[in-house]
Amino acid sequence: MPSVPLSETVASLIPRARAELAELVAYASVADERVFPRSECEKAAAWVADALRQEGFQDVALLDTPDGTQSVYGLLPGPAGAPTVLLYAHYDVQPPLDEAAWLSPPFELTERDGRWYGRGAADCKGGLLMHLTALRALREHGGAPVTVKVIVEGSEEQGTGGLERYAEAHPDLLTADAIVIGDAGNFRVGMPTVTSSLRGMVLMEVRVATLEGNLHSGQFGGAAPDALGALIQMLASLRDATGATTIDGIDASGEWSGLAYPEDDFRRDAKVLDGVELVGGGTLSDRLWARPSVTVLGIDAPPVVGATPSVQATAGALVSLRVPPGFDAGRTAEALSAHLKAAAPWGARVETTQRGSGQPFRADTGSPAYSAMADAMREAYGEELAIAGQGGSIPLCNTLATLYPEAEILLIGLSEPEAQIHAVNESVSPEELERLSLAEALFLTHYAASKSA
Known part of the structure; x- marks a missing residue:
């Protein structure tokens, strides 16, 4: 095992993550043949499968799901008796919308003002690179202390339910003690956050x-x-x-009792024009996460x-x-x-x-996995973990919660407000990628220790 800290190992892997993210962003993997050819999704899926094989994953497979798309699965065995953790991301992306409004080509990863721009950079190809970077760092420190399953979906943005239906028909495939959904985001850059609810x-x-x-x-x-x-x-x-x-x-009339979202912050994050009022009533958190x-x-x-x-x-x-x-x-x-x-x-x-x-989703934030993630985030960020809601939807979450009611589900990711996911000029913060990759590696270590205690 190397004598360097895990944080330094993660930092050394970020240039590789950037190069690979550039390769993956280059695929216009919009899961809608009316917009882009299906071959772009197929190329992205093949790239993900090859990446998993290179990391030593077994049983790597392209899963043909009922909606006509492909998801990618792989298994990385851990020590005997270790818990199993499922890591999720998706390689399909939103259409680029008005390409003329992009300051750089949407399917060409471009560095500008300290961020990497490109469709899917944060949502959610960057999430896959977060998983891979965490696992690579652990490999240089003796290997992952848990059995790892990875599932990378091909139709999350379309809401067509392909992976949900496949999981229901193959319930043993994605069984796990804990599930990390890498498709959420910090409340803002530098503020470690897990998402406890999804609309x-x-x-x-x-x-x-x-x-x-x-x-x-x-x-x-x-x-x-x-x-x-x-x-x-x-x-x-x-x-x-x-x-x-x-x-x-x-x-x-729902109300949110957790993290508050100040109106000035929201207006800035949403880029609301001066003089234009926000809509609805109640607190911002009520409107975004509870109504x-x-x-x-x-x-x-x-x-x-x-x-x-x-x-x-x-x-x-x-x-x-x-x-x-x-x-x-x-x-x-x-x-x-x-x-x-x-x-x-x-x-x-x-x-x-x-x-x-x-379906909407609500997580159990009192589980041992959340304690392990709180410790990991504290070490990676030097800040206490915040718990927020998210207005977006990840349909698979409720399916997994139904299939595996004992599994602990956590949502983290790179889609903080500055990422502008689903909009033009989507980007990812390389600092967030580094810190979240470190946090995930630490989480896997802490979670394995908590299950063996």
């Missing part, structure tokens, strides 16, 4: 039809029912005057450029609804569908189609 998600497509075809707005406007106008009224009914979500049958939140993700309507003077016969939208722990995604979807149909004016014909969903 669930429903994706609902709504279609409105009022006419057999478009009509001249001068000849028929004023009496002909406008499908786009109907859709706008329906979408407006999802919020009250303050902007708070108001959907019939869905309680929006439902509706967002209109897209609208099918004629663009401004090239629009004609027409009454629209049809229109559509994709609506996202996030719900906190305590809600059921299935019943929430039914309530959203019923609300939209009831809100349709003029007898407009409405069809709703659920496009994705994920």
Whole structure:
């Protein structure tokens, strides 16, 4: 075993992590063939499989999941009688959105102002490199003291449930004593944080039809029912005057009792324009982590450029609804569908189609694994561990909690606010990658010791 501290070993591995992250970011692994070719995801999955084999993982496999994507699995045996820890990340990414708004190419890792920019750099290809760096550091210090399973998903961003369905059909595959989900983030850079709750998600497509075809707005406007106008009224009914979500049958009065999110910090993190008010009521933490939140993700309507003077016969939208722990995604979807149909004016014909969903999640923060992580974070950061919620969804969490009720689930990761995940110019902090890789290595060591005590 080397005489250098574990922290120095981790630091020495960061240049390799950067080079490999650049390779992985170069794959435009958006799990939507309408946007990017499937071959990009397949190349990314093959890269992950090769990386696991190079680290000595056994039983490395590309798992064909029911939604048509691939997840990557590997097993690294530990000492006899050691606990098993499952490490999770995903290699699929969000589309780059407006590529012209990126200051550097989205699929080319670029260093700028002390951060590494590229789609997936933080969410969640960087999470995979965090896992690999922690394991490599431990290997130079005698090896991982636990049995390690790694699962890297290929469709997390799409919410299509491929890995959840695969895990349910193969319940022995991902069994573990503790599960580290590397797809969350610190409350801010340098503040070690675990995420204790996730909001669930429903994706609902709504279609409105009022006419057999478009009509001249001068000849028929004023009496002909406008499908786009109907859709706008329906979408407006999802919020009250303050902007708070108001959907019939869905309680929006939850309160958060943990970490507070100061409004000034939120305005800065979210880059809210001067003079623009925040929406909703209650504390920021209530709104983000304890209450439902509706967002209109897209609208099918004629663009401004090239629009004609027409009454629209049809229109559509994709609506996202996030719900906190305590809600059921299935019943929430039914309530959203019923609300939209009831809100349709003029007898407009409405069809709703659920496009994705994920159940909310709440962790047990009093478990031994959380104590081990608190010790590890304290050593890596020199700060006490904070516990926060997260407004996003990781559908697999609830599936794992259901399949393995005795497993301890922790959520950490690189998606702190400055990372701007899902937006243009996504980036990762190399300092966070280094400290979290060290924290994960220390966690595996402390957790193994706690289970053998």
